[in-house]
Amino acid sequence: MAPPSPRRPGFSRRAQYSIFIAYVVAIAGAVGALLLVLSARFDPEGHSALQSTAIDLTLPITQTGHWVGDGVDTTTGGISAYFNAASQNTELKQKLAATRRQAAAADQLRLENARLKKLMGIQDKVIRPVASGSLAASSGSSSRRYAILTVGADRGVKNGQAVLGPDGLVGRIVATGRQGARVLLIIDGGNVTPVKRASDGVTALAIGRGDGMLVLRPITSNAAAFRRGDVFVTSGSGGLYRPGVPVARVTQPGRDGAIAIPAADPTRLDYAIVEPVFQAPPPLPPSTLPDQEEK
């Protein structure tokens, strides 16, 4: 005999109704959830408020375990460094010699630059970081690439601010809790960062692929092809990130855009600083121009 299904409770009206109502609630709930998803597209702010509260509540778990993960990480890295140590040694020595020469040239340039700036009366604007914290966890099972930062609104962190690691740009804040914040990493699929090549300023867009790499797409079609090893920094256009922060290094040039590895490896990040939203200096007010002509 086939087992009696728990969903067919016989002649009990009460049991039948309760099962029917469970289906109605479930289907109505599923439709409601779908509407919620659709509304997330048009109103991300309202949704992040709830998720920010969740960040605050789970931050203790994330923080206590952080050191464990950190230890394991450095151990495996340390062991793997022993392999091919000899070939790495010679390679590094060559690189060191080359870097020394470049550093000497750069020193000279820096000196000259400072002198010229003084001559022109340009004053560098110092950007003070809003806060500094550590990147604790990222969404491992979702296809979006978020990380959780251990500083939040009570230290002045706001949505849209840039997050920088020691090696370069990490991402930007998209949701702030009181003690924690969610960072949208630059490697997230669909996250677009305006960049330029450090050597000659050719502009491009760095688009996340979703697998830890970035795709660099040139903005102008006649731009010189990107080569392996080209370093890209933020261009500052769009006014989200300040210019000059390292973003990525090209590893695999392609026909329409190159694949690049992010300058700040998100898996090895300990500390990150949050910088205020960059605003490009406003253009000169038009009224000043005729005045000068009159004089």
Added chain:
Amino acid sequence: MARGYAPRLNKGEQHWAVLVIPALSVLLGSLTSVLPHLALYPLIPPFGLLLLLGWRLIVRDIWPVWTALPLGFFDDLLSGQPLGSSMFLWTVALLVLELCDRWMMWRDYRQDWVIASFLIILALLGGLAIANMAGGETSALFLIPQIVVSLLVFPLIVRICGGLDRLRWSL
């Protein structure tokens, strides 16, 4: 393997653990996404969903269908997916399982695994579609490792559910 055929009458007072342990295990499964681990691409299986399916396949009448809504809501809060994504996908998964119960009265363990695999793949691809709709642009190819890991981990999850099932009745 299936429990849930015990007589309904004269059951007496249930121990709190009978209800709490399954739900709590799913919530803990969802909590794995806040563990300190920085991932470059999605590789960690959705433990919350795996536990939900594991329990539901072992104990047929463990939950009414709407239970996926609160459990999915908790998962959404932590996973970084748009709110409502797991609520929707998990409820759909449980509804599909209700249909399966009607079509196939007698199932063995391997058939359960196939059904669960189908639902896991559906949920992961659905989650990707929802994430992409909300602003992401990740190719489905990057999900393949996560799908493979999830399918291989599932038997282990079922064993964990089985162990917890025995534990909750023995308390």
